[in-house]
Amino acid sequence: MTRKPSRIDSLDWPRIEADLAARGCAVTGQLFTPEECAALTAMYDEGHRFRSRVVMQRHGFGQGEYQYFANPLPPRLAAYRSALYERLAPLANAWAAAMGQPADYPPDHAAYLARCHAAGQLRPTPLLLRYDEGDYNCLHQDLYGDLQFPLQLTVLLSKPGEDFTGGEFVLTEQRPRMQSRAEVAPLAQGEAVVFAVNQRPVAGTRGSYRVTMRHGVSRVRSGRRHTLGIIFHDAR
Ligand SMILES: O=C(O)CCC(=O)C(=O)O
Ligand SMILES: [Fe+2]
Structure with missing residues (x-):
């Protein structure tokens, strides 16, 4: 068993939850150390760690590339994914209830993954992305099933x-x-943005309504940019 990353508990969750309620996204403050960031970045060139590689231009997704980790995930990453899930599951249930959907996300990530697997969503979704000068990621949603x-x-x-x-x-x-609204999440190294995958509830004067969110990355003007995507459902 990998220990639960204690940094998750030290984040300012009341502020993160308030930002998520107001805007559907929140920056977290530092989640990974520069050393952890470097270690994850170095994994990009270790082909055996991944189940597939996507060249975005070939699919019209943008320009740049990404790779989905294969199972078993790197232990630290698996620990972060599960601990973050546990922290976010109550919020996911509150959102589902507000949108009139079943609010039955289990408290435990293993139980949620078992549900994904039973539905034929068997492939792990955490991914590393790499962008060089001129690369970008078109607005999209990571649905996978x-x-x-x-x-x-x-x-x-x-x-x-x-x-x-x-x-x-x-x-x-x-x-x-x-009309649609845009938001930019300015991130420091090791910092994350938490955001809505698809829809989120917004409190209106006559009950709540749903808005649909998409995310992407503007053009890299110089250098090389790496990110880690943490998605909690597995993929079909
Ligand atoms: O590179 C980014 O900042 C966005 C990556 C992305 O699309 C994702 O994590 O799902
Ligand atoms: Fe994405």
Whole structure:
């Protein structure tokens, strides 16, 4: 058993939850040390760790590439994924209830993964992404099957301003009968953004309504940018 990463408990969760309620996204403060970021970045070139590699340009997803980790996940990453799930599951249930969906995300990540596997979503989804100068990631959603945990994280592994410039994490929010809104999440190295995978509830004057979110990355203007994506549902 890998120990629960204690850094997760020291994050300012009341502020993170308030930001998520207000905007559907929140920056976390430092989650990974520069050493952990370097170790994860170095894994990108260790092909045996991954189940597949995607060249974004070939699919019209943007420009740049990413790789999905194979099982078993690196132990620290698996520990972070499960501990973050446990922290976010109550919030996921509150969102589901507000959107009139079954609020039955189990408290334990292993139980949720078992549900994904029973539904044929068997492949692990944590991924490393690599962007060089000129690369970008089109606005998208990481759905991967019928079962979706409603929140995910992206961790910035590189040092902005030093390793790369540009390459900002962008979110859009599509509101019913209104124009879409954009938000940029400025991240420091080792910091993550937590955000809505698909829909989230917004409190309105007559009950809550749903907005649809998409995320992407603006063009990297110079250097190389690496990120780690942590998605809690597995993929079909
Ligand atoms: O590189 C980024 O900042 C975004 C990565 C992404 O799309 C994800 O983590 O799902
Ligand atoms: Fe994504």
